Amino acid sequence: MLRWGVLSTANINNRFIPQLLKSPRSQVTAIASRSIEKAESAAKMWNIPKVYGSYDDLLTDSEINAVYIPLPNSLHAEWAVRAAEQGKHCIVEKPITTKISDVDKLQKVAKEHNVLIVEGFVHIHHPQFKAIKEKITSGCIGALQYMTGSFCFKVDQEDNIMYSREHDGGSLWNLGCYPISLMIALLGESPQTVTAMKCETKSGVDGTCHCILQFSNSRHGCISASCIASSGTNFEIIGSKGKISLNKIRAFHPDCGDNANYFDVSVSGEPEERVTVPNVDAFLSEITAFEASVLDGISPVVSLELSKLIVTTIIALHKSACQGGMPVSL
Amino acid sequence: MLRWGVLSTANINNRFIPQLLKSPRSQVTAIASRSIEKAESAAKMWNIPKVYGSYDDLLTDSEINAVYIPLPNSLHAEWAVRAAEQGKHCIVEKPITTKISDVDKLQKVAKEHNVLIVEGFVHIHHPQFKAIKEKITSGCIGALQYMTGSFCFKVDQEDNIMYSREHDGGSLWNLGCYPISLMIALLGESPQTVTAMKCETKSGVDGTCHCILQFSNSRHGCISASCIASSGTNFEIIGSKGKISLNKIRAFHPDCGDNANYFDVSVSGEPEERVTVPNVDAFLSEITAFEASVLDGISPVVSLELSKLIVTTIIALHKSACQGGMPVSL
Numbered sequence: 196m197l198r199w200g201v202l203s204t205a206n207i208n209n210r211f212i213p214q215l216l217k218s219p220r221s222q223v224t225a226i227a228s229r230s231i232e233k234a235e236s237a238a239k240m241w242n243i244p245k246v247y248g249s250y251d252d253l254l255t256d257s258e259i260n261a262v263y264i265p266l267p268n269s270l271h272a273e274w275a276v277r278a279a280e281q282g283k284h285c286i287v288e289k290p291i292t293t294k295i296s297d298v299d300k301l302q303k304v305a306k307e308h309n310v311l312i313v314e315g316f317v318h319i320h321h322p323q324f325k326a327i328k329e330k331i332t333s334g335c336i337g338a339l340q341y342m343t344g345s346f347c348f349k350v351d352q353e354d355n356i357m358y359s360r361e362h363d364g365g366s367l368w369n370l371g372c373y374p375i376s377l378m379i380a381l382l383g384e385s386p387q388t389v390t391a392m393k394c395e396t397k398s399g400v401d402g403t404c405h406c407i408l409q410f411s412n413s414r415h416g417c418i419s420a421s422c423i424a425s426s427g428t429n430f431e432i433i434g435s436k437g438k439i440s441l442n443k444i445r446a447f448h449p450d451c452g453d454n455a456n457y458f459d460v461s462v463s464g465e466p467e468e469r470v471t472v473p474n475v476d477a478f479l480s481e482i483t484a485f486e487a488s489v490l491d492g493i494s495p496v497v498s499l500e501l502s503k504l505i506v507t508t509i510i511a512l513h514k515s516a517c518q519g520g521m522p523v524s525l
Numbered sequence: 526m527l528r529w530g531v532l533s534t535a536n537i538n539n540r541f542i543p544q545l546l547k548s549p550r551s552q553v554t555a556i557a558s559r560s561i562e563k564a565e566s567a568a569k570m571w572n573i574p575k576v577y578g579s580y581d582d583l584l585t586d587s588e589i590n591a592v593y594i595p596l597p598n599s600l601h602a603e604w605a606v607r608a609a610e611q612g613k614h615c616i617v618e619k620p621i622t623t624k625i626s627d628v629d630k631l632q633k634v635a636k637e638h639n640v641l642i643v644e645g646f647v648h649i650h651h652p653q654f655k656a657i658k659e660k661i662t663s664g665c666i667g668a669l670q671y672m673t674g675s676f677c678f679k680v681d682q683e684d685n686i687m688y689s690r691e692h693d694g695g696s697l698w699n700l701g702c703y704p705i706s707l708m709i710a711l712l713g714e715s716p717q718t719v720t721a722m723k724c725e726t727k728s729g730v731d732g733t734c735h736c737i738l739q740f741s742n743s744r745h746g747c748i749s750a751s752c753i754a755s756s757g758t759n760f761e762i763i764g765s766k767g768k769i770s771l772n773k774i775r776a777f778h779p780d781c782g783d784n785a786n787y788f789d790v791s792v793s794g795e796p797e798e799r800v801t802v803p804n805v806d807a808f809l810s811e812i813t814a815f816e817a818s819v820l821d822g823i824s825p826v827v828s829l830e831l832s833k834l835i836v837t838t839i840i841a842l843h844k845s846a847c848q849g850g851m852p853v854s855l
Contacts, residue, residue: 405745425768438757
């Protein structure tokens with residue numbers, strides 16, 4: 196049984212905690228906030244037994260053996276390390292960190308303390324992902340040639356954390372990470388070379404970023420990410436014989452509900468096929484997979500090795516964008 | 526009155542000549558082919574009075590004052606120069622040339638012989654283009670931020686001219702040129718810097734090309750072109766307040782018929798608006814505009830200056846793709 200502590204009262208708790216409460220192998224034991232009032236209010240809402248006014252206090256609670264970390268991006272690694280040092284398994288919201296050295300630290304601390312640390316990429320946990328991977332492997336769309344993905348929606352509030360340079364805001368770390376991670380998870384490799392161009396916001400983060408990822412065997416990824424324009428969301432996988440299209444609306448959104456339970460396969464000369472998968476909440480898939488890894492020893496869906504490929508790629512894209520599109524090799 | 530000669534019996538004549546025949550200010554006077562039999566067969570089909578077994582013979586026919594040049598890409602400039610030297614106005618199929626020096630030559634010869642030379646970008650002549658430009662200018666989608674365009678369909682025949690290195694085949698010159706030209710025509714400028722990555726075919730042309738175009742004021746274009754994968758066709762213009770979407774199917778195709786007579790405008794918080802434009806055949810728009818330029822002195826829609834921006838951009842994209850995505854400044 197996993198007994199969870201939740202570090203902070205971030206909005207995403209509204210998606211994560213209800214799924215934790217549904218899961219028979221998990222229970223929500225405690226929640227912490229720097230504001231004890233906020234922690235108490237959240238505890239009351241979800242009937243969580245314990246509240247803490249500091250993250251450190253929660254981490255020393257020996258009853259807790261798993262921690263959910265939905266803190267601002269810039270704090271993810273620090274608190275995952277501290278949690279691991281206290282012997283807690285962790286799900287850390289994406290991006291798990293924005294520094295390679297932090298991934299190394301997380302790998303080290305996880306090994307030393309024999310805990311599992313997993314990045315919270317909900318879309319990779321959804322049954323849709325496995326079904327797509329099987330479809331590609333079946334060869335029905337032929338040899339994979341390129342993938343296109345975009346995740347672009349306008350965040351109106353100028354004080355939103357997505358615009359904060361200090362907290363590693365911007366379109367790539369917060370939105371582009373979805374299609375980027377999906378491409379890397381599907382191919383099982385990071386790109387060899389990337390190039391990117393960006394449009395900066397007044398606050399100094401990448402408001403929009405366009406990226407080309409060159410993978411092995413001349414396979415490409417083409418990505419648009421934006422937090423200043425609402426051009427929508429889509430993902431397509433193009434092969435020599437056909438393509439797989441994820442629903443264009445909210446394909447990466449945690450609460451995409453019915454929109455994530457299918458995808459379309461078009462093979463030239465054949466009628467379009469709609470493949471339906473179990474309509475599971477992606478957070479519940481994530482929690483169930485995490486439980487299976489911790490309690491049954493099943494390999495994690497999003498390993499720290501995979502997270503490292505993703506972080507390395509996004510750092511390279513940032514570097515390219517800062518150098519006006521100069522290709523960056525990984 | 527324009528009295529046309531057609532240089533060659535290319536398939537695209539099936540789209541162009543029927544529109545010429547409809548136009549009251551044009552008549553089809555002659556057709557030439559290196560094979561006199563092919564020329565005779567085409568002349569019979571469209572009831573064209575004169576046939577020639579050589580392009581040069583047609584060009585010396587003093588009755589003819591306008592020439593349509595749908596030859597292979599690599600021959601466009603050479604024959605446009607020869608036609609202009611004989612005092613003929615020309616519509617040259619896209620790409621008008623694949624060399625900057627050729628555009629300079631065309632500008633010079635057009636001036637010297639007082640003729641009009643126009644690149645055959647049908648989509649820029651369609652009323653859809655003008656209506657989109659007016660919509661952007663109206664400010665309803667806010668400040669233009671980026672545009673995405675793709676034109677990807679698989680050409681199965683390995684001996685198709687699109688795979689010919691000698692005839693300047695490949696995805697960029699033949700398909701990418703549509704969204705690229707549309708972006709440049711809409712903004713009235715070439716990009717400042719471009720980056721591109723390609724996947725080469727066995728024949729040595731770019732089978733797929735992904736491109737990022739950086740325009741002034743941090744505006745971007747993001748383009749996918751492919752003749753080896755059928756991922757489809759679309760074009761979107763994204764502003765700070767909303768976006769304009771062209772019909773995803775065949776937006777750039779000359780015979781797109783009903784699909785080109787509208788576009789959709791989405792502004793956040795408002796119901797989507799479908800803007801309908803006259804359902805004119807794009808070739809007829811092109812011919813009508815050409816007649817108005819030659820006979821009435823109206824400025825051409827696709828000027829040689831615009832063609833030069835487009836050719837310069839595609840050459841820069843090729844250069845970047847050949848250098849693994851290195852940014853190329855224009």
